[in-house]
Amino acid sequence: MIARPDLLTAAERFGTPLYVYDAAELDAALSRVRAAFGGARVYYAIKANPNLTLLGRLRAAGVGFECVSAGEIARAEQVGMTGDEVLINGPAKSAGEYAAGARLGATFVVDREEEVGLLPPGSRALVRVNPALSVSTHDHLATGAADSKFGVTPAQAPGVLEALRAAGHDARGLHVHIGSAIRDASDFSAAFARLAELHAQTGDLEVLDVGGGWGVDADLPGIAREARTAASAFGARLWVEPGRYLVARAGTLLTRVVGTKRTGRNFLLTDAGMTELLRPMLYGAEHPVTALWNGDEEGTWDVAGPACESGDLLARNVRLPSPTPGDLLAVGQAGAYGASMSSAYLTRPRPAEALWDGQDWTLIRRRETPQDVWAAEIVPTAARQS
Ligand SMILES: Cc1ncc(COP(=O)(O)O)c(C=O)c1O
Known part of the structure; x- marks a missing residue:
């Protein structure tokens, strides 16, 4: 303080x-995330605060970046991020965003079936699943509800993974992000339960990305426990995308x-x-x-x-x-x-x-x-x- x-x-x-920002508090938040989520790969959602100095500090600490626009990708590049350190999300990516991602060798989070044909050749990709749940947050902060514009349905997800592979992409796993400023682990466990039902069709996955969305006072150990259980059920490496919690x-x-x-x-x-x-x-x-x-x-x-x-x-x-x-x-x-x-x-x-x-x-x-x-x-x- x-x-x-x-x-x-x-x-x-x-x-x-x-x-004003307190560097010690930023470092402490990252330590809490790492302690709770163990070996999970951390992609900071830079929309929460894209200041280049803060990005440089997080990059030096070994964090990757989740980007949702050409401008955010440019910021990631500006502080030296490249390749698998960059994750590109968004429901309506532009041609420029696909091109920038391809240049960097970033991983794309596919948000709809049409994207299979839009991705640059040989892209690394995850498929975002919308678990169709209501969660305890403000309506505008909920992204995994049935009427939200994000992701594909659980029923569509195995087909999209298969289509990506058939098109020559490196389809590495699934992604879910149910909203922001969520405090209770139970909201996350409900979402992960919907994903677990897919295992029979997808088999083991390389990556399970459970997004971010943790409120400032969230039950981080509880959320982490649920996430780790979900990832190990898929035999997958856990990825997380905290924004708010870190900064x-x-x-x-x-x-x-x-x-x-x-x-x-x-x-x-x-x-x-x-x-x-x-x-x-x-x-x-x-x-x-x-x-x-x-x-x-x-x-x-x-x-x-x-x-x-x-x-x-x-x-x-x-x-x-x-x-x-x-x-x-x-x-x-x-x-x-x-x-x-x-x-x-x-x-x-x-x-x-x-x-x-x-x-x-x-x-x-x-x-x-x-x-x-x-x-x-x-x-x-x-x-x-x-
Ligand atoms: C896909 C995705 N990942 C991560 C985040 C970060 O969310 P939060 O800042 O609540 O952790 C967001 C926020 O909108 C998001 O859309």
Whole structure:
């Protein structure tokens, strides 16, 4: 955990809103994953946080990357990933994504039958199975439900494996990812039970990839136990694709108090909001909010951002000491899907990011400027001349 004086220093030095990451927490999360999942191969789902410095650190620790777009594949390449260290997922891959995967020698996760004919010749591939289950998470975070767009049905999966082999691809096994922010091992065991039924038709497999989806407070040992049992039933090597679990706790969003408003509810207005951290608005996500100032008199506050959107709230009903403009708030567990989902809506430049190594801060992404936001736009000639 980063001490309060060090957080205050970061805000002074780099300004706010600011994402800060604790390298020790990132390393600790990876150690917990490795302890729970034993010899499983770890592919970090870089959508959770694609900052190149963090990617470089994870790569140095021996982690592979799961990518879902040409941009993410380019990031993987940028930090030196190649071959089997790269896993390419996605329900509607583009020609450019197939070409980039072929150039790197990546493994593709096949999401529909048509892909057998679209893969580059001689591709390494897994087949994603949708177990058609409802799991205990937000609807938008469930990816293994019967009405979700991901994967093939359990009935289709053996045929797709066979078709891949017949087409000359290296069909190595099955993949399942049932959603995100899931805490209970029972959701995973239900999914793995659906896969186990396929063993009679598939025989042993080289790889069983059980995806990610583990919530910050998930029962990791329980989930790992279920995953290892499922992999050994197939005689397969276990692969995992954690995103959130690896980076969520490492990240904190620092934001300054702009002011207050009392209108029946107490609003604490901050310089960060939905453009920096979309999750509360998008999924009703709850993040711990801590005051980095002292004060006795506690009140209950709704923490709201500066955007002209009613949903622009970081948290509701937070107990905080009496605030003064300029005070600093820490929004915790924001390392996953925080910076990566930040936007330049309202031409708000995206925030800076800094890494704490236990001794000092390093700026790992500079704050954008308005000029960065419109850099790809065509400036009208008249404006250019004036
Ligand atoms: C296929 C796949 N694997 C892994 C992940 C990572 O999920 P999480 O960040 O919840 O671990 C995702 C997230 O959307 C995904 O779609």
